[in-house]
Amino acid sequence: MASSDWLDIRGWTESIVGWSMDLVYDILPSNDIGLGPLGTLNIQNEFGSIQGALETFIFTTIMCTVVFGTMMITLMVVPYIERKFIARLMDRLGATTTLRSLWIGEGHTTAGQWWNQLPFGIGAIVGWVVKTLNSVAGNESKHIAVDRVHNRGYHGIWFLFPGFFQALADFLKFATKEHIVPAKADRVVFETAPVIIIATTVMVYAFVPFGPHIWAANPELSLVFMMAVFGVAPLGVFFAGWSSNNKYTLIGGMRSAAQLTAYEIPLLVSVLAIAVISGSFNILEIVDFQIETSNTWNIFIMPLGAALFLITMIAEVERIPFDMPEAEAELVEGWWTEYGGIRWGLMFAVEMMRAYAACILFALFFLGGWQLPFEDTLVGLPFVGGIFEMLATATPGVAILLAKAYLMFAFFVWIRASLHRIRTDQILEFGWRWLLPASIVNLAVAILLRLEVWNSTAAGGWPIWAAPVLFGAFIVAFIVLAIDEDEEALELNRRMYHTQTLEKASPGTHRD
Amino acid sequence: MAEMWISMGPQHPMTHGLWTLKIKVDGETVVDTEPDLGYIHRGVEKICEARDFTQITTYCDRLCYASANTWSHSYIYAAEDLLGVEVPERAEYIRLIAVEIQRIASHLMWLGAYGPDIGNLSIMVWCLREREMMMDLLQELGGSRMHYNFPRVGGVKRDLPHGFAQRARAKLKLFLNRIQEYESLFDESTVFLVRSQGVGYAKPEEMINHGVSGPNIRAAGVDYDVRWAHPYSVYSELDWQPSVERSSIKGADCYDRYRIRVEEMRMSASMVLQAIDKIPGGAETYHEPGDPKILAKAPSRAPEGATGSHHFEDSRGESMFYLAGGGEGRGKMPYRVSIRSPMFITIPYAAKCMIGYKVADIPAIMGSFDPCIGETDR
Numbered sequence: 001m002a003s004s005d006w007l008d009i010r011g012w013t014e015s016i017v018g019w020s021m022d023l024v025y026d027i028l029p030s031n032d033i034g035l036g037p038l039g040t041l042n043i044q045n046e047f048g049s050i051q052g053a054l055e056t057f058i059f060t061t062i063m064c065t066v067v068f069g070t071m072m073i074t075l076m077v078v079p080y081i082e083r084k085f086i087a088r089l090m091d092r093l094g095a096t097t098t099l100r101s102l103w104i105g106e107g108h109t110t111a112g113q114w115w116n117q118l119p120f121g122i123g124a125i126v127g128w129v130v131k132t133l134n135s136v137a138g139n140e141s142k143h144i145a146v147d148r149v150h151n152r153g154y155h156g157i158w159f160l161f162p163g164f165f166q167a168l169a170d171f172l173k174f175a176t177k178e179h180i181v182p183a184k185a186d187r188v189v190f191e192t193a194p195v196i197i198i199a200t201t202v203m204v205y206a207f208v209p210f211g212p213h214i215w216a217a218n219p220e221l222s223l224v225f226m227m228a229v230f231g232v233a234p235l236g237v238f239f240a241g242w243s244s245n246n247k248y249t250l251i252g253g254m255r256s257a258a259q260l261t262a263y264e265i266p267l268l269v270s271v272l273a274i275a276v277i278s279g280s281f282n283i284l285e286i287v288d289f290q291i292e293t294s295n296t297w298n299i300f301i302m303p304l305g306a307a308l309f310l311i312t313m314i315a316e317v318e319r320i321p322f323d324m325p326e327a328e329a330e331l332v333e334g335w336w337t338e339y340g341g342i343r344w345g346l347m348f349a350v351e352m353m354r355a356y357a358a359c360i361l362f363a364l365f366f367l368g369g370w371q372l373p374f375e376d377t378l379v380g381l382p383f384v385g386g387i388f389e390m391l392a393t394a395t396p397g398v399a400i401l402l403a404k405a406y407l408m409f410a411f412f413v414w415i416r417a418s419l420h421r422i423r424t425d426q427i428l429e430f431g432w433r434w435l436l437p438a439s440i441v442n443l444a445v446a447i448l449l450r451l452e453v454w455n456s457t458a459a460g461g462w463p464i465w466a467a468p469v470l471f472g473a474f475i476v477a478f479i480v481l482a483i484d485e486d487e488e489a490l491e492l493n494r495r496m497y498h499t500q501t502l503e504k505a506s507p508g509t510h511r512d
Numbered sequence: 513m514a515e516m517w518i519s520m521g522p523q524h525p526m527t528h529g530l531w532t533l534k535i536k537v538d539g540e541t542v543v544d545t546e547p548d549l550g551y552i553h554r555g556v557e558k559i560c561e562a563r564d565f566t567q568i569t570t571y572c573d574r575l576c577y578a579s580a581n582t583w584s585h586s587y588i589y590a591a592e593d594l595l596g597v598e599v600p601e602r603a604e605y606i607r608l609i610a611v612e613i614q615r616i617a618s619h620l621m622w623l624g625a626y627g628p629d630i631g632n633l634s635i636m637v638w639c640l641r642e643r644e645m646m647m648d649l650l651q652e653l654g655g656s657r658m659h660y661n662f663p664r665v666g667g668v669k670r671d672l673p674h675g676f677a678q679r680a681r682a683k684l685k686l687f688l689n690r691i692q693e694y695e696s697l698f699d700e701s702t703v704f705l706v707r708s709q710g711v712g713y714a715k716p717e718e719m720i721n722h723g724v725s726g727p728n729i730r731a732a733g734v735d736y737d738v739r740w741a742h743p744y745s746v747y748s749e750l751d752w753q754p755s756v757e758r759s760s761i762k763g764a765d766c767y768d769r770y771r772i773r774v775e776e777m778r779m780s781a782s783m784v785l786q787a788i789d790k791i792p793g794g795a796e797t798y799h800e801p802g803d804p805k806i807l808a809k810a811p812s813r814a815p816e817g818a819t820g821s822h823h824f825e826d827s828r829g830e831s832m833f834y835l836a837g838g839g840e841g842r843g844k845m846p847y848r849v850s851i852r853s854p855m856f857i858t859i860p861y862a863a864k865c866m867i868g869y870k871v872a873d874i875p876a877i878m879g880s881f882d883p884c885i886g887e888t889d890r
Contacts (some may be wrong), residue, residue, distance in 0.1 A: 090637040247518045249873060251540065319704050320631055329629050329875040365746050420703045421631025423872045424540060 005370070007396035009066060010213040017059045021051055060216070064206070067216040071205050071353070074402055078356050078409055079167045085410050089417040174345025182245055182338050189243035194343045196236035201350045203229045203359050209284055211370055211398035221281045227271055228315065233354065234260045237325060241335035254336030255424050256318075256325040262431025263315035263322070269439040270308040273446040274365050275304055293461055294454075295376060299366040300467035301449065303474035305442045306366045310411075312435060313358040315427065317351070321411055321419040321426035322427055328420075355412060356405065363404035370397025515543060518871075522551050527873040528625060529885025533863060533878070540870045543884040545863040549856070553889040560849040565591050565665055565811065568849070575660040575851070576887040579827040580659050581614035583887065586824035588663040589744060589835035594820025595665060596848070601859050602799075603667035604746045605791040606806065609680070610662055612780040612787070616687070618827035619648035619773045619780075621886045623694060624880045626770065629879035630707045634670040635697055642690050643725040645683045652676055667807030677788045677795035685779045691774060698770065708766040712865050712877035715763035722861040726829025726854055728881055731757045732764035737751065750786045755779050766880040773882070815845035828882050829854025855881075855888040 021345055028047055032040040207226040209215035218224060234256050241253015275281050277298060278289040290297050299306045315322040326334035336347060363369060370377070372395065378388040422430070449470075454461055521532035530551035536544035556575065560568045572587040573580040586609055592599060624639030647657050652673050655659025662669050687789055698704045714724075716732035729736060737754035739747040755775035757768045764772075788795045789806040799805045814820075814837030832852035838845060862881040 084632075090634045179674065247516060251537075257539075323631070327631070327872060329631065330520075330871055332525065417632075417634045418697070419632065419701060420627075420707055421872075422703055422706060423870055425870065426706055 004212045005395075005397045006393070007211060008213045009211075009396065010063065010215075013066070014059055014434075017055050017062070021055050021058075025051060034397070047204050064203060064216045065209075067205060067210060067214060068202070070210050070214060070398070071143045071208075071356075074210075075349070075352060075356055076164065076167050077402075077406060078166050078352050081406055081409055082352075082413050083166070085413045086417050119358065130192050131494045147292055167220070171345055171349070174348075175342050177341035177343045177344065184245045185338065186243040186245065189239050190338075193240035193243060194347055195337070196239065197233045198346050198350050200229050200232040200236070201357070203355050205353075205365050207283060207362070208357060208360055209287070209369075211396060211401060212284075214398055215284070218284055220281070223271065223275060223281045223286070226283070227268060230354075230357070231260075233350075234264075237335050240339070241325070244335070244338035246338050248331045248333075249335045249337050252325045252327070252331050252337075255327075256335060258424055259315065259322070259324065259427050262428045263312045263435065266308060266431060266435035266439040267312035267316060269436070269443055270305050270312065271365075272445045273302065273305045273439070274298065276443065276446045276450055277305075279450065283364060287364055290368045291371045293456075295366040296462050296467050297366060297371075300471045301462065302366075302442065303471050304438065304444060305446065307474075308435060308442060309365065310362060312439075313362065314412065314415065315431075317354040317358050319355060320416040321422050323421060324424050324427065327421060347482075355409065358403065359405040359408035359412070362403055367408075368400045368403045519678070520874070521548075524580050526629070526878055526887070528879065528883050531885055531888070533874070535866070535874065537871055540872070542866050542869055542871060542874065545866050547860050547863040549859065549885075550650075550889055552885060556890045557747070557849045557851060561846060564844040565595065565814070565846070566812075568846075569663060570659065570661050573661055574886070576826075576828075576884045577617075577658060578884055579614055579618035581610050581619070581654070581662060581835060582824070582826045583831065584661065585611050585663050586822065586826060586831045587664060588835050589822035589824060590820045591665050592810070592820070594812050594814050594818055594835045594837055597666045597808055599667055600805055600808055601746065602792050603669075603806045603808070605787050606653070606668045606672060607663060608745050608747070608750075609672075609702055609784050609787050609791075610650065610660070610668075612784045613646050613680075614829045615780045616696050616784075617643050617650070619777045620646065620682065622773060622879075623770075626879045629875040630704070632697070632704075635694060638694065638697075642687055645687060649676070649680055649683060652679070664807055664810075666810035669683075669805070669838050670801050671799040672791075672795055672804050674796070680788060681785060684785055688778065688781055688867070691778060699797075703765065707873075707876055708770060710765055711764045711869060711873050712769075712880060713762045713764070714861070714865050716879065718763075719861065723857045724829065724861050725857075726826065727772045727776060728764070728769060728858055729752060731768040733758060733760075738823050738830050742823060742838075744822070744824070746787075747783075748826065749790065750783055750784070752779055752783050766859070766876050769880040769882075806870070814838045814846070816843070826854055826887075828884060828887070829858060831887075851887075851890055853857075853887045853890060855884050856890075859883055859888060 025044060025047055030042070030043040030044045032042050034040050058209055120169070151370040181190055205227055206216045207219075207222040207229075209218075238253045241249040241251075241256065244250075278286040280289065285296075293334060294301075318325055324334075325331075326336065328334070336344060341345065372388075372392050375388070375392050379385050379392060381388065449466070453463060453466055455463065515536055515538045517534055517536050519532055519534050521527045522530045524533075526534065532548040532551075534548060534602075535542050556571050560571055563571065567583045568587060568591070572584045575583040620639045620643040624636040626636030626644070627633060627639075650660055650662075651657050653670065653676075654662040654670075714728065714732060716729065717736045719732060720734065725736065733755065733756060735756045738744075740754045755772055755778075757764065757772045757775075760768075760889040793799075793805065801807070814835075816838060818837035819835065820837070821832060824831045824833075828851070831854055833847045834848075834850040834852075836848040837843075838847060858881050862878055862883070865881075866877050869877065875877050
């Protein structure tokens with residue numbers, strides 16, 4: 001593997017395991033032990049014959065533990081981001097549809113001056129920037145009474161990020177609760193469904209690399225295997241909804257099954273486009289393609305694919321605006337209404353895990369994985385290039401990858417704060433009429449690019465115009481589509497989203 | 513999937529209170545509905561028969577937690593009609609200020625609750641933040657934050673406090689700016705439009721037949737506002753007109769009902785600003801409680817056989833109080849109190865509006881009618 005950094009956990013583990021196995025080999029007795037009629041036994045030789053397999057087993061077990069531990073520890077940041085970021089978006093003044101909301105405050109101050117809570121005064125720069133921005137473009141009001149409402153700054157002793165361990169406390173609370181199965185539930189399926197959901201989600205992480213040397217398994221077709229495993233959980237959701245014997249969970253499970261095909265096929269087609277453009281079904285090779293071979297992140301070559309992947313992934317992990325299966329307004333909590341205790345807690349953690357996996361995958365597929373942004377350009381700069389080179393060498397890949405993943409998750413939260421929940425029939429229409437054609441167009445463009453534009457003999461692979469032209473065209477199209485609002489047409493068609501069904505969906509099948 | 517009945521409520525996020533909506537679904541489509549009201553019936557009308565005319569005000573405050581002032585004022589006008597009291601003009605202006613600020617607060621509560629109904633929580637936090645400003649203003653007037661007990665038979669409890677005019681102007685101007693932010697979150701979002709447009713059509717003629725009133729009927733293009741059609745208080749002296757949404761051929765949908773309330777908040781804010789400018793004696797003068805400028809002398813006994821009634825434009829529609837005066841030996845207390853609650857009439861009609869739409873549309877439709885169960889069950 002070409003891309004690498006100094007945090008060589010796989011290499012270290014491998015050498016430690018090999019060294020200790022050799023040690024065991026050395027201290028085992030080397031003489032033959034007579035066993036009478038059974039012949040002789042040489043323990044050292046016997047051990048030597050299984051040493052390779054044993055080393056692989058122990059090494060893989062350790063790597064699985066490392067990856068799982070990395071995932072669980074870094075996962076704690078995800079609910080923290082969700083809570084804190086959405087609180088910032090909500091309690092400030094102004095449209096969440098703009099990032100302006102992060103720094104605008106009341107009367108030239110921002111409500112809870114969170115930068116003061118960072119240790120060692122490292123937030124002073126942020127505070128200065130925010131205050132300056134507020135004085136230039138902040139809201140003009142000076143109402144102390146309003147400040148009082150969203151004055152929820154943290155006034156305790158600063159130890160870690162305030163509220164960071166809330167997730168752990170929540171988990172302990174769930175773990176100590178009673179396990180209740182509804183009396184008329186289908187008990188076997190009811191108990192199996194969480195296992196399906198949780199196990200398949202954890203299995204996804206077997207193929208997700210956290211860094212060039214932090215991964216558990218790397219089969220040749222890891223992308224295909226992982227997407228297949230990723231798609232199993234909605235089936236478990238359907239099981240859970242059906243077996244709970246509750247009308248809300250039934251509708252929730254049905255919604256999950258109904259919307260499955262609408263986003264799963266566009267998702268798989270856009271993943272296929274990634275494989276086409278990178279020339280591999282292997283996740284590590286896709287990242288390597290961006291870092292080493294083409295030197296261009298996939299998002300610049302395939303912006304439409306990135307947008308499609310993002311939208312379908314939000315649908316896949318069932319977050320707003322695509323969280324119809326759990327729609328709390330009409331279905332209370334949808335398919336998991338009847339679950340409680342540790343099963344509910346684990347499934348909630350799994351929701352986070354799936355969103356987290358989606359963010360990591362986006363970073364891997366489109367944002368160059370563990371590469372610093374514009375690393376080669378920055379390193380090539382005169383005078384300051386050395387500093388960036390040092391930075392790139394010193395930063396472990398896992399830190400860069402996680403930073404990108406957390407940023408993507410913040411984007412998910414931003415979407416959640418800005419949008420409403422759409423209806424099941426609307427996601428079906430959106431999926432079949434917009435996402436599927438767009439993903440097929442994206443696949444065709446990817447094939448064309450790979451066949452005609454990609455030049456493996458030239459340095460870098462992509463011609464110099466490819467990234468600016470493709471990315472620029474996407475941005476221009478996005479802006480045109482976003483602002484192209486014909487006021488008159490809007491007035492005439494102001495009820496274009498009309499959906500009323502007066503005839504029954506399936507006449508003649510009812511018992512009424 | 514065969515048809516089945518689902519019982520939503522009495523504890524359900526859609527209900528905004530305590531009641532049950534039974535829906536019959538065919539897959540995701542609603543084919544029949546049946547509202548079931550009465551879970552928090554407290555017998556306010558009966559309680560009022562054993563209270564004197566001053567004490568009843570506090571009970572009327574508690575008819576609706578989101579819009580207390582409009583209900584106590586609704587009662588007080590009926591009581592003044594019964595007792596034959598002439599209210600000083602300054603007191604009328606103060607009442608108008610209190611009622612219109614309360615209307616803004618009530619509509620903000622509605623908008624804040626409507627966001628979570630269709631999946632957005634941000635708007636709730638924003639609206640409650642601005643409602644806080646309105647609550648602060650009402651607290652300056654009435655002294656408490658939710659149930660103000662502000663009006664008195666013949667006037668108001670207190671005059672505008674010092675500096676109220678300035679604070680009210682500043683807060684309302686800030687609030688008028690904030691409305692644009694709600695619109696940028698709602699109207700400019702296609703997801704909101706697909707959820708609210710073409711959903712929950714309510715035809716104006718049907719609504720008139722059912723007796724639906726207030727913002728819900730004005731959303732369908734019916735130009736009926738009690739403040740405008742039968743002006744009471746000093747509404748005729750202000751420069752305003754009722755907000756009426758342009759009617760479409762199918763009637764009003766959820767989007768219309770959202771628009772009408774946003775427009776009404778704007779209109780109420782401008783009415784308060786005008787009233788502060790026009791108030792006789794000036795907004796900065798302060799009279800002690802009980803001063804004849806703000807509280808007229810009122811008899812405590814009603815003549816036998818007298819009746820009083822008043823139509824009032826509540827935040828949710830036309831409310832009405834009917835009081836029959838004292839009988840033998842009980843002149844201080846009303847013989848009978850009857851309350852017309854707009855939501856008691858609207859909820860059955862709203863339940864009817866849901867037929868033909870999806871299960872996901874139920875909170876969107878029900879929320880857009882702005883139900884308040886406290887006044888419904890009385």
